[in-house]
Amino acid sequence: MQGLAIQERKESIFTKGEQRNTLTCDTDSISGSVSQRACVYCGARVVLNPITDAIHLVHGPIGCASYTWDIRGSLSSGEELYRNSFSTDLREQDIIFGGEKKLTQAIDDLVTKYHPPLVFVYSTCIVGVIGDDLEAICKAASLKHQIEIIPIESSGFIGNKSAGYRAACEGLLRLIKNQPNPIPPKEKNTLNLLGDFNLAAETWIIKSYLERVGIKLNVTLTGDSSYEQIKKTPIASLNIVQCAGSMIYLAEKLKEEYDIPYLRISFIGIEDTIASLRKIAAALGDEQIIKNIEKLIRKEQEKTWPVIDYYKHKLQGKKAAVYVGGGFKAISLIKQFRELGIEVVIVGTQTGSQAEYQTIGDLVQQGTVIFDDTNPAELENFIIDKGADLLVGGVKDRPLAYKLGTAFIDHNHDRKHALCGFVGAENFAKEVYSTVCSPVWKAIRTGGMTE
Amino acid sequence: MLDGTPKKIIERHSGGVINPAKTCQPIGAMYAALGLHGCLPHSHGSQGCCSYHRMHLTRHFRDPIMASSSSFTEGASVFGGGANLKTSIKNVFTIYNPDIMAVHTTCLSETIGDDLNSIVQSAEIPEGKIVLYANTPSYVGSHITGFSNMTKGIINQLAESTLEEPKEQVTILPGFVNPGDMREIKRIVKKMDIDYVMLPDTSGVVDSPMTGEFVMYPKGGTTVEEIKDSGNSQITLALGSFASADPANALDKKCGVPAKVLHTPIGIKATDSLLMALSKSFVREIPYDLEEERGQLVDIMTDTHFHFHGKKVAIFGDPDIVISLTEFVLSLGMKPVHVLTGTPGKSFENEINKMLTEAGIEGNVKAAGDLFTLHQWIKNLPVDLLIGNTYGKYIARAEDIPFVRIGFPILDRSVHSYLPVVGYKGAIRIIEMISNALLDRADRDAKDEDFELVM
Numbered sequence A: 001m002q003g004l005a006i007q008e009r010k011e012s013i014f015t016k017g018e019q020r021n022t023l024t025c026d027t028d029s030i031s032g033s034v035s036q037r038a039c040v041y042c043g044a045r046v047v048l049n050p051i052t053d054a055i056h057l058v059h060g061p062i063g064c065a066s067y068t069w070d071i072r073g074s075l076s077s078g079e080e081l082y083r084n085s086f087s088t089d090l091r092e093q094d095i096i097f098g099g100e101k102k103l104t105q106a107i108d109d110l111v112t113k114y115h116p117p118l119v120f121v122y123s124t125c126i127v128g129v130i131g132d133d134l135e136a137i138c139k140a141a142s143l144k145h146q147i148e149i150i151p152i153e154s155s156g157f158i159g160n161k162s163a164g165y166r167a168a169c170e171g172l173l174r175l176i177k178n179q180p181n182p183i184p185p186k187e188k189n190t191l192n193l194l195g196d197f198n199l200a201a202e203t204w205i206i207k208s209y210l211e212r213v214g215i216k217l218n219v220t221l222t223g224d225s226s227y228e229q230i231k232k233t234p235i236a237s238l239n240i241v242q243c244a245g246s247m248i249y250l251a252e253k254l255k256e257e258y259d260i261p262y263l264r265i266s267f268i269g270i271e272d273t274i275a276s277l278r279k280i281a282a283a284l285g286d287e288q289i290i291k292n293i294e295k296l297i298r299k300e301q302e303k304t305w306p307v308i309d310y311y312k313h314k315l316q317g318k319k320a321a322v323y324v325g326g327g328f329k330a331i332s333l334i335k336q337f338r339e340l341g342i343e344v345v346i347v348g349t350q351t352g353s354q355a356e357y358q359t360i361g362d363l364v365q366q367g368t369v370i371f372d373d374t375n376p377a378e379l380e381n382f383i384i385d386k387g388a389d390l391l392v393g394g395v396k397d398r399p400l401a402y403k404l405g406t407a408f409i410d411h412n413h414d415r416k417h418a419l420c421g422f423v424g425a426e427n428f429a430k431e432v433y434s435t436v437c438s439p440v441w442k443a444i445r446t447g448g449m450t451e
Numbered sequence B: 001m002l003d004g005t006p007k008k009i010i011e012r013h014s015g016g017v018i019n020p021a022k023t024c025q026p027i028g029a030m031y032a033a034l035g036l037h038g039c040l041p042h043s044h045g046s047q048g049c050c051s052y053h054r055m056h057l058t059r060h061f062r063d064p065i066m067a068s069s070s071s072f073t074e075g076a077s078v079f080g081g082g083a084n085l086k087t088s089i090k091n092v093f094t095i096y097n098p099d100i101m102a103v104h105t106t107c108l109s110e111t112i113g114d115d116l117n118s119i120v121q122s123a124e125i126p127e128g129k130i131v132l133y134a135n136t137p138s139y140v141g142s143h144i145t146g147f148s149n150m151t152k153g154i155i156n157q158l159a160e161s162t163l164e165e166p167k168e169q170v171t172i173l174p175g176f177v178n179p180g181d182m183r184e185i186k187r188i189v190k191k192m193d194i195d196y197v198m199l200p201d202t203s204g205v206v207d208s209p210m211t212g213e214f215v216m217y218p219k220g221g222t223t224v225e226e227i228k229d230s231g232n233s234q235i236t237l238a239l240g241s242f243a244s245a246d247p248a249n250a251l252d253k254k255c256g257v258p259a260k261v262l263h264t265p266i267g268i269k270a271t272d273s274l275l276m277a278l279s280k281s282f283v284r285e286i287p288y289d290l291e292e293e294r295g296q297l298v299d300i301m302t303d304t305h306f307h308f309h310g311k312k313v314a315i316f317g318d319p320d321i322v323i324s325l326t327e328f329v330l331s332l333g334m335k336p337v338h339v340l341t342g343t344p345g346k347s348f349e350n351e352i353n354k355m356l357t358e359a360g361i362e363g364n365v366k367a368a369g370d371l372f373t374l375h376q377w378i379k380n381l382p383v384d385l386l387i388g389n390t391y392g393k394y395i396a397r398a399e400d401i402p403f404v405r406i407g408f409p410i411l412d413r414s415v416h417s418y419l420p421v422v423g424y425k426g427a428i429r430i431i432e433m434i435s436n437a438l439l440d441r442a443d444r445d446a447k448d449e450d451f452e453l454v455m
Ligand code: SF4
Pocket: A060, A061, A062, A063, A064, A065, A124, A125, A126, B024, B025, B026, B048, B049, B052, B105, B106, B107, B108, B138
């Protein structure tokens, strides 16, 4: 691809050991690029969507709702209401005369049909422009139906996905703060998990570890959560934050308002899983739990390492490219690949922060390409240039990787197996192996028609 | 969720949608633009929309889907998106270097009121490059409307009539169908020994072969030369009125190519009509190969009709596809008792109702409907089979109905975009899909004593 190094992009890419060590990030994509970046609404929706018993009503034209209908594999142990797609389906006359009446009616319709405890109303770009007063409508509807109806200001163009995370956190805060009854006292050894969405049942894995060592998981924000559970958020004595990009803001707020300290943890890869468990134990400071956790770590490792070693042996010398949403996940993945004997030669994120890029820079080897947001052409160049055998990315990257004859793993909504904790590390190793070492790649170059 | 749909039908006042059976215009426009050779579709709006459309198409076709975005920020919503589009045009040709950039609008740029024509006119476009555009407000119509609007835009901006006499050539507007379908239609036209221009033609673009190399602009797609030449054709065959009638009329208006609107050639009758139209317009005999295929289809229909007869079917999806599918299942002796599309349009209801009346079937028919409504219908009048896109799987599971996936999008199965549902071969394939679904179910549910080897 010619003329690739478009001026504005230069600030967003660097190669370790070659150029200066900071890069521009968290900016908006330039006009005319094939960007992978999503919008505010997308950010808000992915964070709140796993709340299972809520109506998620998208106020806008149909598309915004269609594309987000049940696309995230967050599992529920109870209600399934969140897996429907609700839209006000704004039409031309609504654009001209405003969509407020339609929104009110849609809320009425849905509440009478489903009797939900909670409705989220998301605004999309167009609503920001036609100027519907979501706040007022939700308030009125809330009074009328006697349930909580929370507007999420997520007009797509006012920032990017991170702004959507923020809008979602604001919504959650409203929910948490609105307490009809006095909040019960904090419970010992009880914690909240923030920033896990129960993709492929991952929340349940973490929950099981915690329960085994005597810690109670109060609520997960938002994987497999419900209205009632979220209300109980303040009784936890500690918050642990998994996907920091989306939830650090909420963690800060909960610390301010409810005096709940938080820890950043990551259950991706064995190294980080162990470190996280120990961090939690230390923070709780309970002797028994510390002991239990050490026991759990020992037991799980005994099971897991042989599996990892088996695959490590087969994967020795392979090279990986990582392009994920958040910086924290990228960091964990670099470590996890190291456990598998795989070197990460390309790392990029969509919403990584300056500090995270710094850490990434420290972790990787000389010559590794680091970038913020990218387009397919760039990505292709990097992959070919660096000879990556595997790409870890999102939906749109999969076919690109395949076309290049590069193996692929979805570490996003389309993941098929749980990738967290010890069992997740095993799954990950298996998945890496099954894609990198699949015989299908051989068919590309050794077709019967070529000699 | 699945049992969250109540059986009792209460009228909804808001006109809001629960579980949509349509999506927005721009994705259709993007798909149409992908059917031009060397074209980069461009979404004039916020980056989120573009991201969603690419993701959705990627999931359906399992191929890289390229498209750029104007990436609106707050300023654009106040001052208009003209500057963003001009910058985009510059950047797109510098970075991605397509032959054509095909711009469509989104809700946002439409609401702000950006005037594409004047923005494009005043933009700097590199020598030899083309910028096409179409207005695709999502609050009107559906993705099918967007497909139609982009196709119309392409014709209006590029087609030319340069000859005194029209060429012995047909312009085929295939509508919003898979590349596998477009290939099949082309094969049929070739077999008839008729020159053609197909517009758009996504075969070779979104079903491109694996070469170990990523090609930004794969081999397929209608070329600029071909698009221009579409104005010299003797006739336009518009397959599917919703996706293709408007652009066909535009070509008539601009270049005087008469338009004939046919059904999407799904099923025996619609395929017959296509062949008859070709044969009449170009005075061609139907070649034996095609006669043979038709004969095979009829043979299969008779061999299997007892599996189908009297079975109740619910069909939903895009209007052109659903109209033809309804016609086809009727010809198999099935009863399409619930027929629904998300796309608005009275003509859909009229056409289906006419078919049902002729067949003496009473059924529910609705345009601008949603899957909540369809599910309620099914709860009140159960069916033996559901045909539609991926989103039908929730209903199929809740009601335990055999389910055949046809349409857009299909996100949970692969290969579908490579194989046709159009033409006689496509009809044979549909019969195979339907009978496999029904018979697999019969096997699954049979008691030991009823479990049969030969069916
Ligand atoms: S805002 Fe974007 S995604 Fe939503 S309906 Fe409009 S064009 Fe489609």
